[in-house]
Amino acid sequence: MSDTPVDRAATATPPRVARKIKGLSDRAIAWIFVGPTIFLLLAINIFPLIWTIKLSFTNFKANRIGREVKNIGFRNYERILTDSDIWLNMQATAHFLFWTIFFQVLIGFTLAYLINKKFKGNDLWTTIIVLPMMLSPAVVGNFWKFLYQPQIGLFNYVVAFFTGKDPSSFEMLGSVQLAPWSIVIVDTWMWTPFVMLICLAGLRSIPDYIYEAAEVDRASKLRQFFTITIPMVLPFLMLAVLFRGIENFKMFDLVVQLTGGGPGSTTELTSINLKREAFEKWRTGYASAYAIILFVTVFGLASIYVKALNKVKER
Amino acid sequence: MSSFSVTEPSDRSKWFAGTLVIVYALITMMPLAWIMLTGFKSPSDAISYPPKVVFEPTLEGYVNLFTTRTRQTEEYLEANPPETWYEEIVREYDMVIAGPSKFGERFMNSVIIGFGSTFLSIVLGTLAAYAFSRFKIPLADDLLFFILSTRMMPPIAVAIPIFLMYRTLGLSDTHLGMILLYTAVNISLAVWLLKGFIDEIPREYEEAALIDGYTRFQAFYKVVLPQAATGIASTAIFCLIFAWNEYAFAVLLTSGTAQTAPPFIPTIIGVGGLDWPAVAAGATIFLLPVMVFTILLRKHLLRGITFGAVRK
Numbered sequence: 001m002s003d004t005p006v007d008r009a010a011t012a013t014p015p016r017v018a019r020k021i022k023g024l025s026d027r028a029i030a031w032i033f034v035g036p037t038i039f040l041l042l043a044i045n046i047f048p049l050i051w052t053i054k055l056s057f058t059n060f061k062a063n064r065i066g067r068e069v070k071n072i073g074f075r076n077y078e079r080i081l082t083d084s085d086i087w088l089n090m091q092a093t094a095h096f097l098f099w100t101i102f103f104q105v106l107i108g109f110t111l112a113y114l115i116n117k118k119f120k121g122n123d124l125w126t127t128i129i130v131l132p133m134m135l136s137p138a139v140v141g142n143f144w145k146f147l148y149q150p151q152i153g154l155f156n157y158v159v160a161f162f163t164g165k166d167p168s169s170f171e172m173l174g175s176v177q178l179a180p181w182s183i184v185i186v187d188t189w190m191w192t193p194f195v196m197l198i199c200l201a202g203l204r205s206i207p208d209y210i211y212e213a214a215e216v217d218r219a220s221k222l223r224q225f226f227t228i229t230i231p232m233v234l235p236f237l238m239l240a241v242l243f244r245g246i247e248n249f250k251m252f253d254l255v256v257q258l259t260g261g262g263p264g265s266t267t268e269l270t271s272i273n274l275k276r277e278a279f280e281k282w283r284t285g286y287a288s289a290y291a292i293i294l295f296v297t298v299f300g301l302a303s304i305y306v307k308a309l310n311k312v313k314e315r
Numbered sequence: 316m317s318s319f320s321v322t323e324p325s326d327r328s329k330w331f332a333g334t335l336v337i338v339y340a341l342i343t344m345m346p347l348a349w350i351m352l353t354g355f356k357s358p359s360d361a362i363s364y365p366p367k368v369v370f371e372p373t374l375e376g377y378v379n380l381f382t383t384r385t386r387q388t389e390e391y392l393e394a395n396p397p398e399t400w401y402e403e404i405v406r407e408y409d410m411v412i413a414g415p416s417k418f419g420e421r422f423m424n425s426v427i428i429g430f431g432s433t434f435l436s437i438v439l440g441t442l443a444a445y446a447f448s449r450f451k452i453p454l455a456d457d458l459l460f461f462i463l464s465t466r467m468m469p470p471i472a473v474a475i476p477i478f479l480m481y482r483t484l485g486l487s488d489t490h491l492g493m494i495l496l497y498t499a500v501n502i503s504l505a506v507w508l509l510k511g512f513i514d515e516i517p518r519e520y521e522e523a524a525l526i527d528g529y530t531r532f533q534a535f536y537k538v539v540l541p542q543a544a545t546g547i548a549s550t551a552i553f554c555l556i557f558a559w560n561e562y563a564f565a566v567l568l569t570s571g572t573a574q575t576a577p578p579f580i581p582t583i584i585g586v587g588g589l590d591w592p593a594v595a596a597g598a599t600i601f602l603l604p605v606m607v608f609t610i611l612l613r614k615h616l617l618r619g620i621t622f623g624a625v626r627k
Contacts, residue, residue: 029450029531030451033442033445034442034446038443038458040498049473126613127617130617131343131347131610134608135602135606142581143350144346146594147346151364154349189343200621271469274469274472279474284475291469291471291472295468298469299464
């Protein structure tokens with residue numbers, strides 16, 4: 001082993017750091033740069049989460065501060081999981097999730113496929129299609145309420161125009177059968193562009209030479225579509241589904257403005273129900289347990305899904 | 316194009332695709348166009364059947380949006396002739412303008428909270444993203460995942476303890492409270508997007524600067540920041556749009572001083588039920604900036620959406 005000062009310096013410090021750096025060390029700078037972000041997230045995301053866990057084992061009510069808070073163990077959890085009303089909310093949420101994702105994938109992929117034909121002016125039309133997803137969901141929900149009005153609303157008028165029905169004969173927001181579909185329609189209108197953009201990114205990532213090779217092998221267009229296009233876009237599509245799934249599981253603003261959970265509780269998604277428990281009935285402990293259950297559900301489902309996604313990517 | 320390519324769609328399929336996409340775009344624009352039209356209708360035109368496409372435009376909705384009005388006796392109305400064009404509009408209903416409505420205030424709250432939280436998210440996010448991109452941070456992947464997973468929580472679930480915490484700290488219904496909250500929500504996306512943009516800047520630039528005698532800080536803001544400017548700008552737009560549109564936290568944690576426009580717009584009530592033209596006018600004023608932004612900055616924005624999602 002050589003032991004000249006030059007050798008020692010060369011082995012002790014990697015070449016990139018081997019020059020004179022003035023001021024603070026990199027390690028100190030790294031912590032100064034990351035610190036505030038971590039602190040903010042700890043204070044406003046993690047600390048509240050831990051607090052929620054703690055509250056979920058109590059009978060605390062936030063509107064009665066003086067009252068004694070008792071530790072009641074898992075009773076809140078038991079009550080929620082055995083409550084049949086909450087399963088109805090879960091069903092409403094599942095209906096909403098399934099159909100919004102179904103329509104958004106179907107329409108979103110089709111649009112992306114068409115836009116990828118690179119017709120003249122496609123980027124301008126893409127931008128116009130994207131507009132709804134940039135808007136405030138609460139305000140969107142509010143103005144769709146206007147479009148859904150039975151006698152005067154544009155939606156009813158247009159549907160009546162094409163089906164020949166009387167525009168005041170159906171209430172999109174007032175009927176138990178139609179209300180769950182009314183929220184699916186608005187969410188699809190708003191978020192199809194998101195799925196479309198992700199699919200478009202997927203389609204554009206397929207290199208031309210694959211199709212050229214398929215063409216040389218005389219594969220039909222249909223066969224190319226199913227053996228090249230679909231498998232190559234699938235990881236992107238699954239990613240879009242993941243994002244829409246997480247977002248729609250949390251869905252609150254749009255639906256609360258549109259239907260407020262009604263009629264009855266037909267469109268009362270879990271988030272809306274949670275808001276009722278926490279901020280109208282003020283059952284803070286109970287609502288905390290509910291929140292934890294929802295969080296664990298999303299997290300669990302998302303983790304399983306990501307595993308499946310990674311398998312598809314590896315193929 | 317004269318050269319034949321198997322991957323270039325034929326003119327006929329382009330024409331077909333173009334037509335379908337344009338038809339979809341027009342249908343998707345109908346609700347938005349309808350709301351903008353409704354803002355210029357009189358209340359009776361707004362609720363007429365069949366829906367009116369041709370009507371006499373009026374600024375009544377906008378006047379109602381920005382003012383509060385009271386009914387007055389005939390003697391009073393005769394003694395005080397209207398002085399301005401907006402007084403004249405209101406006079407048709409035997410009313411006088413009593414004062415400004417809260418819409419202007421709520422709109423300004425949206426502006427203050429939106430820009431405040433965007434600024435904070437970008438400053439903190441850029442620093443963190445730079446550190447994650449350039450330095451070895453212990454458990455970096457876990458930290459990044461942790462930062463991202465905070466977005467999976469339903470807003471209402473987070474709102475319960477934040478409501479309690481803000482009540483104790485006196486942050487409920489304050490601009491500062493909302494700015495901090497929106498920053499906390501936005502920062503995960505900001506760090507992810509910005510890290511991607513900074514990763515793309517070659518390290519050699521800063522290293523050259525360090526050799527020239529710059530400190531790390533100087534290298535950061537004289538070399539890296541200008542290079543990352545486009546990325547920072549498009550991340551800022553995302554943060555701004557989120558804060559601008561947010562409703563769940565706003566409706567639960569603000570009621571007066573710091574209330575933003577989204578919880579306010581649906582509460583605009585006219586004489587005898589909802590004043591749809593005023594609501595439509597409020598929605599138009601509130602949504603239009605975002606739409607203009609989207610169209611002007613479409614290249615960065617669309618890239619940001621796919622980039623942000625696909626990277627994760």
